[in-house]
Amino acid sequence: MLGAWWQRWRRDWMDYPLREGTVYAGRYRIERFIGMGSFGQAYRCTDLxxxxxxxxxxxxxSKRGxxxxxxxxxxxxxxxxxxxxxxxxxxxxxxxxxEVLVMELVExxxxxxxxxxxxxTFSACEALHIVRQLLQPLKHMHEKGYVHRDVRIPNVLVSGDRVYLIDVGLACRIGDTSSAAGEERHGGRAPSGFADSWGAAKHRMRVPEPASDLYGLGHLFLFMMYAGYKPAAEGQEERGWEEELALDLEVKAFVQGLLESRWRSAAxxxxxxxxxxxxxxx
Known part of the structure; x- marks a missing residue:
């Protein structure tokens, strides 16, 4: 017990965020701590x-190498x-x-x-338009020979009328089955952005092929739809999304196509x- 407490205390101390006003590497002044994930921390800074x-x-x-x-x-x-x-x-x-990575800041x-x-909440058409916007950066990645492998709601930023795809930490070369860097970044806890069990979804999402990103888009669409879903009656038996969500037949068929890998490319x-x-x- 004492050993486990000590390890937690030491980890928390090591990972304590840098203070506001600190100038990192003589160039980047830290203005605000944005947040912390399993392997990294993010800060808003001013490039002096x-x-x-x-x-x-x-x-x-604490994660070192x-x-x-x-x-x-x-x-x-x-x-x-x-x-x-x-x-x-x-x-x-x-x-x-x-070592730090400095990137363009998207507000x-x-x-x-x-x-x-x-x-x-989102209407089906609003969600489809977001999917359409995300297909643009995904198409670029696929054309460059990469697959993102982590298309989820935390990795989509909305800034005005533009949608951004962020966090390529799990991206890899198409067909690179040996790539497993960061596979356990979520520590077994189901992250937000999936409509079914995380285990099965994670396995499909990580396959190094473009259809995996389209599969992720299917779940992202469903998550946006469920944000505004209200069951007809309390205690109602759980049903599949096809029955629970009131979607146009064309929309439903498209989402099924995303989840079933009907298309092999973003184009x-x-x-x-x-x-x-x-x-x-x-």
């Missing part, structure tokens, strides 16, 4: 060289991507025994925050979605 607001991602000190490996992997991936809906890599800085809220904290999926939008969202 340019005066621009930036996002600084720091690996959690594993956090550094994931951060370096994300940095290398972003270096190869160039799309207006994917935050740009600006710098990768080594300071003492730590906005994640879909997770909008749904969980703000109570936002093919996009063509079908354009047809569905014309039929269901005039």
């Amino acid at each position: 060289t340019s005066g621009a607001a930036v996002l600084l991602k720091r690996g959690k000190p 594993q956090a550094r490996e994931m951060l370096k992997r994300e940095s290398d991936m972003l270096r190869r991507l160039d799309h207006p809906q994917i935050p740009k890599r600006l710098d990768y800085s080594v300071h003492r025994r730590e 906005g809220d994640s879909l997770e925050h909008a749904i969980m904290e703000q109570g936002r 093919a999926c996009e063509r079908e979605l354009e047809r569905v939008l014309k039929e269901a969202c005039l």
Whole structure:
């Protein structure tokens, strides 16, 4: 018991956020701690060289080599991507025994925050338009030879009329079955953004092929739909989404196609979605 308490205390002490006003690596002044995940911390900073607001991602000190490996992997991936809906890599800085990734700062809220904290709900057409926007950065990634593997509501930012896809920490080369970096980042707890059991969804999501990202889009759409779902009666027997959600037949068929890997590329999926939008969202 005492040993476990000591380990927790030491981990929490090591991972205590950097103080506001701290100047990191002589260049980045920390303005605000944004949040902490399983392997990293995020800060809003001012680049003292340019005066621009930036996002600084720091690996959690308690995770050591594993956090550094994931951060370096994300940095290398972003270096190869160039799309207006994917935050740009600006710098990768080594300071003492730590490494940080500096990225373009996108002002906005994640879909997770909008749904969980703000109570936002979506119509089917609104959700489909978000799916359509996300197909653009996914198509870019697939054309560059990568698959995201983590298309979920925490990794989608809404800023004005634009939707951004963030966090490529689990992305890998298409067909790279050996890539398992960060597989346990959620520690076995079902994360937000899935409509069925996390175990089965996680297995399908992690397959290194473009259809995995489309599968993720299917769950993302359903999660947005369930944000506003109210059962007809308390204690009603649970049914499948096909019965619970009042969706147009064209929309339902499209979502089933996402979940069943009907399309092998984002481009093919996009063509079908354009047809569905014309039929269901005039």
